[in-house]
Amino acid sequence: xxxTLNSPLDMHLHLRDGDMLKLTxxxxxxxxxxxxxxxxxxxxxxxxxxxxxxxxxxxxLDGADFTRYMTLFFTPLGEKELIAAKEAPGFFGFKLYxxxxxxxxxxxxxxxxxxxxxxxxMEEMGIPLLVHGESHGFVMDREQEFxxxxxxxxxxxxxxxxxxxxxxxxxxxxxxDEFPNICATVTLQHLIITLDDVAGxxxxxxxxxxxxxxxxxxxxxxxxxxxxxxxxxxxxxxxxPHPRCKKEACGCAAGVFTGPVALPKLAxxxxxxxxxxxxxxxxxxxxxxxxxxxxxxxxVTLEDTPMSVPASYRSYGEQVVPMYAGESIGWSIVx
Amino acid sequence: xxxTLNSPLDMHLHLRDGDMLKLTxxxxxxxxxxxxxxxxxxxxxxxxxxxxxxxxxxxxLDGADFTRYMTLFFTPLGEKELIAAKEAPGFFGFKLYxxxxxxxxxxxxxxxxxxxxxxxxMEEMGIPLLVHGESHGFVMDREQEFxxxxxxxxxxxxxxxxxxxxxxxxxxxxxxDEFPNICATVTLQHLIITLDDVAGxxxxxxxxxxxxxxxxxxxxxxxxxxxxxxxxxxxxxxxxPHPRCKKEACGCAAGVFTGPVALPKLAxxxxxxxxxxxxxxxxxxxxxxxxxxxxxxxxVTLEDTPMSVPASYRSYGEQVVPMYAGESIGWSIVx
Numbered sequence: 001x002x003x004t005l006n007s008p009l010d011m012h013l014h015l016r017d018g019d020m021l022k023l024t025x026x027x028x029x030x031x032x033x034x035x036x037x038x039x040x041x042x043x044x045x046x047x048x049x050x051x052x053x054x055x056x057x058x059x060x061l062d063g064a065d066f067t068r069y070m071t072l073f074f075t076p077l078g079e080k081e082l083i084a085a086k087e088a089p090g091f092f093g094f095k096l097y098x099x100x101x102x103x104x105x106x107x108x109x110x111x112x113x114x115x116x117x118x119x120x121x122m123e124e125m126g127i128p129l130l131v132h133g134e135s136h137g138f139v140m141d142r143e144q145e146f147x148x149x150x151x152x153x154x155x156x157x158x159x160x161x162x163x164x165x166x167x168x169x170x171x172x173x174x175x176x177d178e179f180p181n182i183c184a185t186v187t188l189q190h191l192i193i194t195l196d197d198v199a200g201x202x203x204x205x206x207x208x209x210x211x212x213x214x215x216x217x218x219x220x221x222x223x224x225x226x227x228x229x230x231x232x233x234x235x236x237x238x239x240x241p242h243p244r245c246k247k248e249a250c251g252c253a254a255g256v257f258t259g260p261v262a263l264p265k266l267a268x269x270x271x272x273x274x275x276x277x278x279x280x281x282x283x284x285x286x287x288x289x290x291x292x293x294x295x296x297x298x299x300v301t302l303e304d305t306p307m308s309v310p311a312s313y314r315s316y317g318e319q320v321v322p323m324y325a326g327e328s329i330g331w332s333i334v335x
Numbered sequence: 336x337x338x339t340l341n342s343p344l345d346m347h348l349h350l351r352d353g354d355m356l357k358l359t360x361x362x363x364x365x366x367x368x369x370x371x372x373x374x375x376x377x378x379x380x381x382x383x384x385x386x387x388x389x390x391x392x393x394x395x396l397d398g399a400d401f402t403r404y405m406t407l408f409f410t411p412l413g414e415k416e417l418i419a420a421k422e423a424p425g426f427f428g429f430k431l432y433x434x435x436x437x438x439x440x441x442x443x444x445x446x447x448x449x450x451x452x453x454x455x456x457m458e459e460m461g462i463p464l465l466v467h468g469e470s471h472g473f474v475m476d477r478e479q480e481f482x483x484x485x486x487x488x489x490x491x492x493x494x495x496x497x498x499x500x501x502x503x504x505x506x507x508x509x510x511x512d513e514f515p516n517i518c519a520t521v522t523l524q525h526l527i528i529t530l531d532d533v534a535g536x537x538x539x540x541x542x543x544x545x546x547x548x549x550x551x552x553x554x555x556x557x558x559x560x561x562x563x564x565x566x567x568x569x570x571x572x573x574x575x576p577h578p579r580c581k582k583e584a585c586g587c588a589a590g591v592f593t594g595p596v597a598l599p600k601l602a603x604x605x606x607x608x609x610x611x612x613x614x615x616x617x618x619x620x621x622x623x624x625x626x627x628x629x630x631x632x633x634x635v636t637l638e639d640t641p642m643s644v645p646a647s648y649r650s651y652g653e654q655v656v657p658m659y660a661g662e663s664i665g666w667s668i669v670x
Contacts (some may be wrong), residue, residue, distance in 0.1 A: 139535035140475070140553055199534060200474035203543045203587035212534055216473055248585050253539035 012236025028259030033067030093128030185236025347571025363594030428463030520571025536625030
């Protein structure tokens, strides 16, 4: 069996910086492009910093054909600053983090009311808002508790291009159905794993991410929506590399590195459920439709020939462990 | 402030074997005695193996005054075998594990009906049954799903001395209230932590145990019952050492090592809630009452002078990391 995808997009990607960027950018570039997250240290808050980061990514890609849809770390901004952002080449939208909610998000928003003017302007100007939607509550409740904020934003700014990033619950899928002016991304791992995989047997740090994997009924609802080709659910890997030493140490950092395995594993899953015909929409069509994107022409052919996933990827003095490290995936990219 | 406890008992303790036993036995012997778990490799299933293990523990204690209430790993047995167990010096009761539910429990019970005859005999003979009560379901539901088994056992064998070991949910506390013929143990960590502490920030392997820490409302219900001196709730540390390398590696083993910090931390907690007068019942009186124990006379005095907890304990080539490693506890044992 084979499938050829047109211009697959990863709508949520972390590439980090420095040597880690050099290692992970090429490993994430099977896609035609990706929305690049801005939570560096310090976060990417200005068009100048964004363009400099984009240039570093371009250098790390070493000529690979891969569009960077760049984001800025959301901070309250005025009209002039928003115009400057919108006009900056490569700019895609703002990523909003509640303060301190995940890796390098300390400078995020602590009171949504402070964001009001900026959001009103973004709505008028058609600038997308991508949100890491978690409260500071109990870890299994954080996303569900945040849904009230999404509801508020979708109601108060009805024309805002609002995305619930990396949703993990059945409740979020229901909200997606309820509000036609909200879209969402979902990761590879949240279509597959539950908290059982992270902490039900032994503790598995390489599957630890934020938001944490939830209950079986949550995973099932997310998978169902993806397989059915929900028109406002898009693939966003949230591929989030950390050095091996930070994942396997006491106090493991949150993030699953899926860049190099995402497309083969998605093809395997969609094929196993007889839903291959909906994969194009999930990994590209829905995003193009929602955001009006016209990505570069790039086809990726996948076939049901196994891919052996390395135990880790090493280069530039860095080492990252991917999901399915040392295992085999039923599908692979035809190179 | 000071409190002197008479013959404190740890009603659920893992000491392991070999060099790890030599390291952990003295570190767990502040108590007057403890119920010793039988999940060695292979599990302790015969009186002979139990007495040999008890002798190894005695040697490791190096003269410390510490009674071992020995348990056998539950397997279906006939009357003759039960009599032999009951007559074996040091025997306390049977520990029942659902097959494969936790560390070294592969030989446990997979069908409770197979246990019927043995349980009927144990009921007649007054032999305690201590149960690791978890289903094989989703990790956050395992204890709650198992409550039906406790309910069944308490109803079918009304005179059986039945203990729900290391309870972790508000629902289990409610079952304890409902059935006066059930008792329960609770650990130190389940009075303090929730899943947030294990996986809400960074992943913290040294707080990873089975059953896993649950929700804030569960922790609160357990703490309330302990502080109020619930007459059938007993302290059982479930102190469960693993080598540091197995806790901090990928695929961390389940268990929190609390032996050396349990009494100081309990005193701190009970004092902070103005409930010091109920500590004696929680760490000794309730167990003596329920099981008719008459432990050796041993007093332990605690005072509100800080204890510095070492980053780890090392000896005999083994290294274990205790709860509160490198931190300070508000109370300490007067030596």
